[in-house]
Amino acid sequence: MNVDPNWRHLRAVLFDLDGTLIDSAPDLAAAVNQMRSARGLDPLPLAMLRPHGGSGARGMLAQGFEVAPGHGDYDELKREFLDRYETLMYDSTQPFEGIRAVLHRLTDAGLSWGVVTNKAERFALPLVRALRLGAEVVVGGDTTGHTKPHPAPLLEAAQRLNVQPQACLYVGDDVRDVMAGRAAGMATAVAAWGYLGPDAEIQRWRADLELARPDELLKHLHLA
Missing domain, CATH: 1.10.150 (DNA polymerase; domain 1)
Known part of the structure; x- marks a missing residue:
């Protein structure tokens, strides 16, 4: 896996769902x-x-x-x-432009990837299946009894992937995602193409990466 020295430890990428992988x-x-x-x-x-x-x-x-x-x-x-x-929920929802290519490239590079969302499993699991995203793990807002910014859902995903939290990067479009990732001991990235919330000042979130487009993730990992 040819990645920047700062990311040589990386073994998995976890994503928020709404506003990060899919436009719902x-x-x-x-x-x-x-x-x-x-x-x-x-x-x-x-x-x-x-x-x-x-x-x-x-x-x-x-x-x-x-x-x-x-x-x-x-x-x-x-x-x-x-x-x-x-x-x-299936009427208009689709992955954001460029997301499928990113996910395929991560898989080709030998990186595991999954979804950690505050969306309940009732909605998250069938949506991920219907959109054929191919996630190795999906952790919903009701999977662990905790929702982000609590780190429990992220730690659950890492455990299911058999990857140490320190070897994971979490990508999301809300300050709660960055807070949860940091609390779990993971690197974090902001998906600036997402919903972000009103008056978001993403620089204040202090994520490790700020991504304007999905393909920028691959560039940071030297996979593009």
Whole structure:
């Protein structure tokens, strides 16, 4: 494996899912707009909802109905949102441009790779299968009883791959991803093509790498 000396220890790359590997914002937005339509409200533009795609139901409901966890209506709205999303999640979701080529190259170079997401297994596992991403491991938000920024999901993925955490790189588009990776003892990279969240200042996240495009990962690893 021909990589930069700083990455010679690398044996696996782990990725966040929404906003990093796949663009699921259109289907997430469609679910919340279905809910708004059912209540006689106008749909919200995708551009308004897109930055919140990485926060899933919490982000969509905050924008669509101005509710947050703890609000009296939140739990019922969340259940409805997830049920609607489950029927829509294959409609428009696709890997970001260039992602498949990156994943194939990692595999060809002998690197293991997997997915660690806060998305529940109910959605993450069938989506990864349907999109034929070929992940060696998928750890969801309900796999370990912890969600990012807790390091447990990342450590679970490393254990399943039989790789030491210090030999893993975690790539994500949210500050929670960087926090989780650092807490797990992994190197971290920001996927700047992702959702990032409103007013994100990714330089403040202090990741090891900032990637403008998926293929930049291969360049840093001397695989392109």
